Amino acid sequence: MSTETVNPVTGKIDEQALVTKANRQDLRFAIIGFVVLVVVMATLFALVLDFMIDGVPRISGEFLTNYPSRRPEQAGILSAWVGTTLVMSATAMLAIPIGVAAGVYLEEYAPKNWLTDIIEINVTNLAGVPSIIYGLLALGLFVQIFRLGQTILVAGMTLALLILPIIIVATREALRSIPLETREAAFGLGADKWQAVWMYLLPAGRPGILTGVIVGMSRAIGETAPIITIGALTFIAFLPPAPLQDTFPFVNFDWLNSPYTVMPIQMFNWISRPQAGFHVAAAATGVILLSMTLLMNGLAIYIRYRIRRSSR
Template sequence: MHRKHQDVVFALVGIVALMVAVLTFLTLFVNMAVDGLPRLDWHFFTSFPSRRATQAGILSAWVGSTLVMLVTAFFAVPLGVASGIYLEEYARKSWVTDLIEINITNLAGVPSIVYGLLALGLFVYQFGLGQSILSAGLTLALLILPVVIVATREAIRSIPQVIREGSYALGATRWQTVRYHILPYSSAGILTGIIIGMARAIGETAPIITIGALTFIAFLPPAPLKAEPPFVSFDWLMSPFTVMPIQMFNWTSRPEAAFQDNAAAAGFVLVFMTLAMNGLAIWLRYRLRRNIKW
């Protein structure tokens, strides 16, 4: 009987441990929702920040976050996926690839402020990109690159070797094997990794503050589309900006209670965006894996 008691005891300990984690998150989230939900209306999404708390909104913040994410994805996805493919399918195993592997894993654990400092020196000053959307996007791209690389490699590694051999046995080149098999079969895992990386990036505050995002912005970046030729414009890349977490940070540092409610409302939106991205990742994985079995 004693052995069975141990089982019950551990099950209880496990449930309590789990509850601590879940309830803490739930309390924070509900608390934020109670404070913030009354502030969430159309006006909140379409207004710039203001000195009057009830007039203030998150327009510049969510537009900034969206644009920075676009730049982040534009750089992190091709670089990360290509690196992952190279390391798994092309590189011969040697001490150099081992070293690179260890470094990538370690890079994922480097505090994000360190990336901010690096970006401040390199992108902002050395490359002269300034305190712009481009600088921020590049910084976050660096930050999530290890996540994308590791996710790509793990997705590729889960493809059985007999599939590769089947392809090579028919006379396929490495690139044909990657193009027709490796990429399609690993796309679910890779996409999941990308989205989880992006969900992390969208909440990052420290590196963005370090490179000098503004905390009070009452204008939008130049529009990417124009009426006159050449119709597209990339001026927005060099525009000053703010992002959601910085807008929150700014509001929480104000003394008036009304701004605290704004911060809670913005926090609610941010958490919702992150959860939506994670939900999308789960759905995509389910959709894409449905047709793949070994």
């Protein structure tokens, strides 16, 4: 703001001029913001619409229940969407507990010294490392040294590594933004650290942590590069063993050791084929992948909404 709103003779402030100026400024910013929003949304919408037009007509019950095929019109994504679902489950089961625990440890338990400072900087930086690097790490470590094979477990571990930094940072931020009063109220009651963290601090931080989990999982579901590196197959005409069974103990984890494919890889594979029919199938896979992401986010947002409502 300049000094033109101050009367040079009397030194009095022209309040009305200040208000008028502020309103004009607000309007200008609102217009710029709106234009940017429209441009961004229009681009996104056009992109989604484009492959919806290509892909939606191709989606049918058979598309979801058929295995990939050499003939484009018979090809389906059964093994891909089951693979994606299982890989994402493995990723979530690994990344969420480890990530939250690491975040809690770093924020609440770890001493504050140069070592933890270095760890903090590195964790933050890890979020920006290209995903192919994680793929190479996983190939060297999990596949070649540990000889875990090209399995769903390895894919889950790789993607979990990829999104751990996101979840750790989100957990720390969520814990840090809890008002001091809540923390003091818990400790003031005589709670020990474990009780304070698990009964009061983590619940208070849950919405923020969940946001981190959503962001991380959304990133993982679309990753292709590291999954290719660790050897997901592009042509799989069978399903992994079912996780539920009718004999004791009713669950089984054999699926973790099964070969797999995921939807981004199926898309990648089909797009590189010459036949136009496969391109349509790739677009259709894209629509399903997008719907799965939206579904997952929708679920997380619903959970977050429920948490927020119950803590008010």
